[in-house]
Amino acid sequence: MSFSFTPEFEALLEQVREKMESVVYPLEDAARRNFEEALPELMKARDALRSEGFTAPHMPKEIGGMGLSFLEHARMSEILGRSPIGHFLFNCPAPDAGNMELLHQFGTEEQKKRFLEPLVRGEIRSCFSMTEPERAGSNPVHMDTVAVREGDEYVITGRKWFTTAGHLADFAIVMAVTDPEAPPHRRASQIIVPADAPGFKHIRRIPIMGDEGYGWSSHSEIEYDHVRVPVTNRIGEEGEGFKLAQERLGPGRIHHCMRWLGICERSLDLLCKRAVSREVGDGQTLADQQVIRHYIAESRAEIDAARLYVYSTADKIDKQGAYAARVEISSIKFFVAGVLERVVDRAIQVHGALGITEDTPLSWFYRHERGARIYDGPDEVHKNTVARHVLKPYLASKG
Ligand SMILES: Cc1cc2nc3c(=O)[nH]c(=O)nc-3n(C[C@H](O)[C@H](O)[C@H](O)COP(=O)(O)OP(=O)(O)OC[C@H]3O[C@@H](n4cnc5c(N)ncnc54)[C@H](O)[C@@H]3O)c2cc1C
DSSP: OOOOOOHHHHHHHHHHHHHIIIIIHHHHHHHHHOHHHHHHHHHHHHHHHHHTTOSOTTSOGGGTSOOOOHHHHHHHHHHHTTSTTHHHHTTOOTTHHHHHHHHHHHOOHHHIIIIIHHHHTTSSOEEEEOOOTTSOTTSTTSOOOEEEEETTEEEEEEEEEEEETOTTOSEEEEEEESOTTSOGGGSEEEEEEETTSTTEEEEEEOOBTTBOOOGGGOEEEEEEEEEEEEGGGEESSTTOHHHHHHHHHHHHHHHHHHHHHHHHHHHHHHHHHHHHHOEEETTEEGGGSHHHHHHHHHHHHHHHHHHHHHHHHHHHHHHHOTTTTHHHHHHHHHHHHHHHHHHHHHHHHHHGGGGGSSSSTHHHHHHHHGGGGTTTSOHHHHHHHHHHHHHHHHHHHHO
16 A cells, blocks of 8 residues: 655645645634634635635536545645635635535536536535434434425425534535435435525524634524425435435545644644743753653654554545445544544643633634534444444354
């Protein structure tokens, strides 16, 4: 197994690193403090990056993306992940990135023209609405939202929450039951709902540890109150909702893991800078303390191990497909989320009180990424998948 990249791609990554220094980091503080106020400047920077060919890295060049392969996008994602606004400025934040992939792979020509192309150009925003407040999101086959067919239309009724970026989104991809009598994994479909359709009701931005965010950096509760959309807004066949969700989530987990590794690298960098500069008496700094050195060594080893595990999983997806790599995908999902939590926490600890202020990005990372162990499948569900696989031969030999 080797992960070599072309010199052209390495040169491109160097340019991306340079853009992080010259464009992204200078805007970061303002965006973390008040995303709404910072938005005009952010949009200007985003447009400039787009005009230089730096946006939608995972989309083909023909429709305005950068045309990167899966593994290349994973590498770039680690660089972008170093800043809370990296993916946003390069137009590949969740859930837009996954929605673009879904529409590109499964959308009709009409859906691509109306929804995908402007999304890739960064002219509109999207969200993905599956989880419901009254149902366990860990097992979404149980769902109350229905799409009832009336002639050439679906009438959608239900309530969703944690619809990331639902605030001010132009359209949602909604998971709704289209056939309650079908087997559990054939009951639901994915349907595009424009946010200006009558009955689309944005209820609230749900505060995350006290921060309700704005636009892209928020999570919404949305009511679908008898929303009518044409049947042609369905993605794929009726009953294919879960199949499409799996197609979307496998690669999505790699993207998340690589973004988290970017956060880890930035946090370790901040930890080390603080450790060498903070004097704790007798000319000694935090970096001279053995326990702090342990934090650094543990973080370095965990990040490097996690990266190799993610690369090897991405390599297996490339060669054998997402289904063959499903156990590895579950492993990296909980493993890297755990590394993320530990590394960010150590960095905060080493900063002392400063670590929980808004003067560094660490508190933003902590607040917004605690969810990493919950979204896209909680730790426990992924560990169960891995353990089931490990136990298989033992249970078989038991007879
Ligand atoms: C930051 C964030 C962003 C999100 N974005 C979106 C989005 O854009 N669109 C969307 O549709 N949803 C989104 N979600 C929702 C997310 O997918 C769900 O929160 C997740 O699937 C878990 O569902 P739940 O919250 O209902 O927890 P539940 O299903 O109620 O589970 C609660 C807890 O029970 C435990 N548990 C669950 N199942 C098992 C099991 N089988 N064995 C042992 N323990 C178990 C786990 O500890 C789990 O955390 C987001 C969530 C977060 C936190």
